[in-house]
Amino acid sequence: MAIQQISVFVENKPGMLLKNVQKISEAGINLRALSIADTQDFGILRLIVSDTERTKEVLSADNLVTTTRVVAAKMEDEVGALYTILKALGDQNINIEYMYAFTASEAYGAYVVMRVDDVEQAEAALHASGIATLEDADI
Amino acid sequence: MGRYYQPEIETAPRERILEIQNEKIVKQVRHVYENVPYYRHLMEEKGVTPDDIKGVEDIKKLPFLSKADLRDAYPYGLLGTDLKNCVRIQSTSGTTGRRVVAFYTQKDIELWEDCCARAIVAAGGTDEDVCQVCYGYGLFTGGPGLNGGSHKVGCLTLPMSSGNTDRQIQFMMDLGATILCCTPSYAAYIGESLAEKGYKPEDNKLKAGIFGAEPWTEEMRRNIEKSLGIKAYDIYGLTETSGPGVAFECEEQHGMHINEDHFYAEIIDPDTGEVLPDGEKGELVFTSLDKEAFPLLRYRTRDICVLHREKCSCGRTHVKMSKPMGRSDDMLIIRGVNVFPSQIETVLLNEGYTPNYQILVDRRNNTDTLDINVELPPEQFSDIVSENQAKERALEAAMRNMLGIGPKVHLVGPKSIVRSEGKAVRVIDNRKLHD
Numbered sequence: 001m002a003i004q005q006i007s008v009f010v011e012n013k014p015g016m017l018l019k020n021v022q023k024i025s026e027a028g029i030n031l032r033a034l035s036i037a038d039t040q041d042f043g044i045l046r047l048i049v050s051d052t053e054r055t056k057e058v059l060s061a062d063n064l065v066t067t068t069r070v071v072a073a074k075m076e077d078e079v080g081a082l083y084t085i086l087k088a089l090g091d092q093n094i095n096i097e098y099m100y101a102f103t104a105s106e107a108y109g110a111y112v113v114m115r116v117d118d119v120e121q122a123e124a125a126l127h128a129s130g131i132a133t134l135e136d137a138d139i
Numbered sequence: 140m141g142r143y144y145q146p147e148i149e150t151a152p153r154e155r156i157l158e159i160q161n162e163k164i165v166k167q168v169r170h171v172y173e174n175v176p177y178y179r180h181l182m183e184e185k186g187v188t189p190d191d192i193k194g195v196e197d198i199k200k201l202p203f204l205s206k207a208d209l210r211d212a213y214p215y216g217l218l219g220t221d222l223k224n225c226v227r228i229q230s231t232s233g234t235t236g237r238r239v240v241a242f243y244t245q246k247d248i249e250l251w252e253d254c255c256a257r258a259i260v261a262a263g264g265t266d267e268d269v270c271q272v273c274y275g276y277g278l279f280t281g282g283p284g285l286n287g288g289s290h291k292v293g294c295l296t297l298p299m300s301s302g303n304t305d306r307q308i309q310f311m312m313d314l315g316a317t318i319l320c321c322t323p324s325y326a327a328y329i330g331e332s333l334a335e336k337g338y339k340p341e342d343n344k345l346k347a348g349i350f351g352a353e354p355w356t357e358e359m360r361r362n363i364e365k366s367l368g369i370k371a372y373d374i375y376g377l378t379e380t381s382g383p384g385v386a387f388e389c390e391e392q393h394g395m396h397i398n399e400d401h402f403y404a405e406i407i408d409p410d411t412g413e414v415l416p417d418g419e420k421g422e423l424v425f426t427s428l429d430k431e432a433f434p435l436l437r438y439r440t441r442d443i444c445v446l447h448r449e450k451c452s453c454g455r456t457h458v459k460m461s462k463p464m465g466r467s468d469d470m471l472i473i474r475g476v477n478v479f480p481s482q483i484e485t486v487l488l489n490e491g492y493t494p495n496y497q498i499l500v501d502r503r504n505n506t507d508t509l510d511i512n513v514e515l516p517p518e519q520f521s522d523i524v525s526e527n528q529a530k531e532r533a534l535e536a537a538m539r540n541m542l543g544i545g546p547k548v549h550l551v552g553p554k555s556i557v558r559s560e561g562k563a564v565r566v567i568d569n570r571k572l573h574d
Contacts, residue, residue, distance in 0.1 A: 011552050
């Protein structure tokens with residue numbers, strides 16, 4: 001159920017993102033999805049990777065790293081796909097803290113990653129509306 | 140009113156001043172010994188009795204008092220009289236959050252206000268002046284001190300307190316303020332604001348400014364004098380000795396006359412405590428000669444300066460101190476407020492942070508800025524932006540509570556604060572405060 005996301009505290013300075021991405025690449029880890037939230041002082045780099053444990057190991061040497069369970073819902077390539085997803089969650093009064101989209105591969109199609117207050121409830125609501133979600137094994 | 144507020148004492152021959160000091164110190168030491176057990180204990184430890192003090196020459200035998208003593212004795216430990224004889228407190232920040240509380244009898248207030256009145260008259264003040272006081276009123280000594288001095292001189296006093304620059308300017312222009320009392324950085328700011336509103340320096344009626352509570356340079360003095368069209372005078376003081384007016388500048392604008400009939404000044408080597416001869420640079424130490432409620436003897440100010448006894452062309456005979464040239468501790472003066480790095484450390488520890496921080500002080504548009512970088516501990520990091528920002532705001536609120544001024548807090552990554560030889564550089568002060 002749900003997938004692991006890695007969040008990294010990144011100071012708002014040149015080269016900080018590069019340094020982290022380099023480490024991930026050198027460790028032979030594949031980036032599935034990435035999003036950055038930024039403020040004046042710092043950014044939070046959020047990653048979905050092929051090997052969460054290894055990434056955590058590599059980055060936490062000199063970074064603040066935390067893992068969070070997030071929901072990755074499949075988004076059909078059709079009008080109203082995101083609406084269907086958001087409605088399923090909204091109807092259950094589930095709060096979304098943030099979200100970003102990614103395309104896993106031709107075969108998998110597009111997914112939207114959502115940080116919600118209650119992962120189990122969110123997945124149940126999505127499944128009830130016929131929307132598929134990813135699990136760690138899928139990544 | 141002439142050029143002096145109390146001419147007999149301000150221009151008294153040196154021998155007369157010494158006579159007054161000798162007479163007062165003998166009485167004062169006995170007063171403290173009998174009424175302040177905390178200090179009596181320090182004297183006993185040093186093997187000094189009131190009988191050993193026959194004049195100011197013997198002051199060097201007395202033990203020092205420091206900010207740490209004020210903290211240990213908080214709140215009543217250094218009180219020299221019954222509380223029923225006290226009429227006022229003033230307060231300033233202490234080293235680790237415990238504030239310094241100074242007590243005043245009516246007589247203490249009178250002598251303090253006399254000192255401020257001397258400063259105002261030295262800046263050309265008379266009963267025909269309109270004196271705008273925009274130091275903070277309240278616990279801070281700036282407002283109450285100059286307010287009282289202004290009353291004594293007979294000026295029309297505008298008790299503005301600090302802030303609200305538009306209102307300051309409105310009163311200044313509408314009521315024709317002639318003397319301005321505030322911090323030098325605020326004076327510079329008012330000057331800029333006047334120019335922005337299209338006023339030229341000659342449009343205001345100001346003739347003099349009495350500026351203190353923070354370090355300032357000769358360059359700043361020239362800028363303020365030009366932008367406001369005034370003569371700018373320095374004033375010095377600290378809550379522990381009473382407040383502003385302990386020393387003040389005369390028309391020479393070259394050093395501040397210490398009100399020696401009330402405060403005896405020494406310069407010591409901050410490391411050894413040894414008294415240094417006049418003209419040598421060291422830490423300024425004050426002994427209050429006649430205060431009743433908070434009679435501090437040999438209080439170490441931590442301000443580094445020089446005493447000069449050359450004859451002054453203004454006719455005053457009291458010793459002059461140079462502008463403070465720095466501190467012998469790590470206290471910062473930011474927007475006129477005393478800030479100790481240890482206070483910031485206390486807040487961080489209270490709020491569950493590590494003491495890994497860096498204080499950045501600068502001056503932009505004549506206003507001091509205070510930024511604090513704080514290393515975010517792993518367990519405090521959240522993947523949600525707003526939760527991290529809420530932590531910054533919470534720290535800012537806690538710091539404002541502790542310091543009395545609001546810093547900007549920035550969370551930074553672990554181990555990101557520059558360490559030199561393993562020791563974190565706590566303070567980066569980019570202001571140019573001293574000539």
